[in-house]
Amino acid sequence: MKIEPFATEHFYERYEFSSPHLLSTSDCESVPIEELLSLGGSSLQEYGRTTLGYTAASGPPKVREAVAALHGAESADDVLVLNSPIEGIFIAMSALLSSQDRVIVLGPCYDALVNLPRHLSGQVEMWMLQREDGRWSLDWERLDALLEQPTKLLVVNFPHNPTGFLPSQGELDQIVEKCEAKGVWLFADEMYRGLELGGRSRLASPSTRYEKSIVLSGLSKSFGLPGLRYGWLVLPDRAFAKEVLNWKFYTSICPPGSSNALAAAALAATDTLFERNRQRIERHLALATAFFERFGERFTFRPPEAGSVALVGLDAPSATAFCHEVAQKAGVVLLPSAFLGYDDGHVRFGFGRDSFESALSHFERYLESV
Numbered sequence: 001m002k003i004e005p006f007a008t009e010h011f012y013e014r015y016e017f018s019s020p021h022l023l024s025t026s027d028c029e030s031v032p033i034e035e036l037l038s039l040g041g042s043s044l045q046e047y048g049r050t051t052l053g054y055t056a057a058s059g060p061p062k063v064r065e066a067v068a069a070l071h072g073a074e075s076a077d078d079v080l081v082l083n084s085p086i087e088g089i090f091i092a093m094s095a096l097l098s099s100q101d102r103v104i105v106l107g108p109c110y111d112a113l114v115n116l117p118r119h120l121s122g123q124v125e126m127w128m129l130q131r132e133d134g135r136w137s138l139d140w141e142r143l144d145a146l147l148e149q150p151t152k153l154l155v156v157n158f159p160h161n162p163t164g165f166l167p168s169q170g171e172l173d174q175i176v177e178k179c180e181a182k183g184v185w186l187f188a189d190e191m192y193r194g195l196e197l198g199g200r201s202r203l204a205s206p207s208t209r210y211e212k213s214i215v216l217s218g219l220s221k222s223f224g225l226p227g228l229r230y231g232w233l234v235l236p237d238r239a240f241a242k243e244v245l246n247w248k249f250y251t252s253i254c255p256p257g258s259s260n261a262l263a264a265a266a267l268a269a270t271d272t273l274f275e276r277n278r279q280r281i282e283r284h285l286a287l288a289t290a291f292f293e294r295f296g297e298r299f300t301f302r303p304p305e306a307g308s309v310a311l312v313g314l315d316a317p318s319a320t321a322f323c324h325e326v327a328q329k330a331g332v333v334l335l336p337s338a339f340l341g342y343d344d345g346h347v348r349f350g351f352g353r354d355s356f357e358s359a360l361s362h363f364e365r366y367l368e369s370v
């Protein structure tokens with residue numbers, strides 16, 4: 001079975017661990033295991049007693065309860081723990097989609113959110129975010145037109161990677177209502193939940209009010225723990241949840257006990273980790289704003305409303321060529337928008353790592369030298 005190349009991950013595979021200045025990562029600064037355990041009220045000694053037998057396939061009750069509370073789910077039974085967030089996209093879409101099912105995907109987006117439904121159904125239509133002066137916005141006319149045809153699934157991602165767009169609660173409610181009116185399933189990727197910026201409020205997960213919703217999140221971004229490879233789905237429709245679990249038996253069966261222990265600590269420290277990362281991003285955004293003022297002729301900056309990334313307009317013939325050149329000549333890694341299904345005139349910046357300031361000054365020196 002052939003599937004489209006995962007452009008973003010191939011690009012990072014090439015540059016992420018060989019380049020000194022990462023300026024586009026979507027995760028936040030990670031935390032040492034010892035500190036994580038202590039923040040979560042545990043200890044290395046306790047963690048050392050974890051055994052490595054098979055575990056409950058859906059995840060341990062303590063973790064499922066914490067996740068249910070985070071998403072306002074009625075019951076921990078709605079939660080299925082994953083052995084990585086990306087696994088959730090794969091198994092939920094595999095359980096839902098058949099060939100010829102029509103899928104609408106909010107774009108631009110993380111490759112898997114569009115490539116997997118395209119692979120499974122072959123019928124994907126894009127609902128692109130619109131560029132406005134200073135921000136991104138939803139194109140309601142386009143969504144209404146798309147929903148006129150029978151549709152199986154709408155895929156959204158809020159807070160949004162790569163633009164940093166966050167709809168209002170009213171806008172998200174409208175999306176849910178439109179899906180409900182047409183019986184369309186809603187896949188809501190909430191990987192950046194908790195990183196609402198500038199005092200904005202966190203959205204209610206669609207799973208709190210719509211049974212045909214599939215909510216994805218995990219520890220990689222807002223918690224800053226991507227190497228733990230830990231995520232979850234919130235699945236209010238129990239019959240569908242069983243189908244998804246069946247797929248999970250073919251991909252990973254159950255989460256490792258060691259990951260469950262660390263995830264329990266992370267979830268116990270949710271507020272602290274979210275707050276630290278929000279503050280980190282806000283600090284870096286202040287530096288970025290000053291940078292984009294200095295280089296206003298080359299970049300068009302729409303500041304993120306939530307999340308750890310922003311998609312920035314670039315005045316260059318090809319953003320992809322520019323990113324390869326900057327990575328090779330200056331060791332600075334920016335992600336070109338073409339890999340995220342957009343034009344070749346934008347680059348993604350990421351604000352969640354402590355190295356942001358130094359990476360930005362290396363980038364600035366490079367721009368001044370050419």
Ligand SMILES: Cc1ncc(COP(=O)(O)O)c(C=O)c1O
Pocket residue numbers: 026084085086087110157161189191218220226229
């Ligand atoms: C929107 C979105 N969803 C899902 C994922 C997958 O997360 P993970 O790499 O932790 O499996 C990512 C990763 O970048 C993402 O940006």
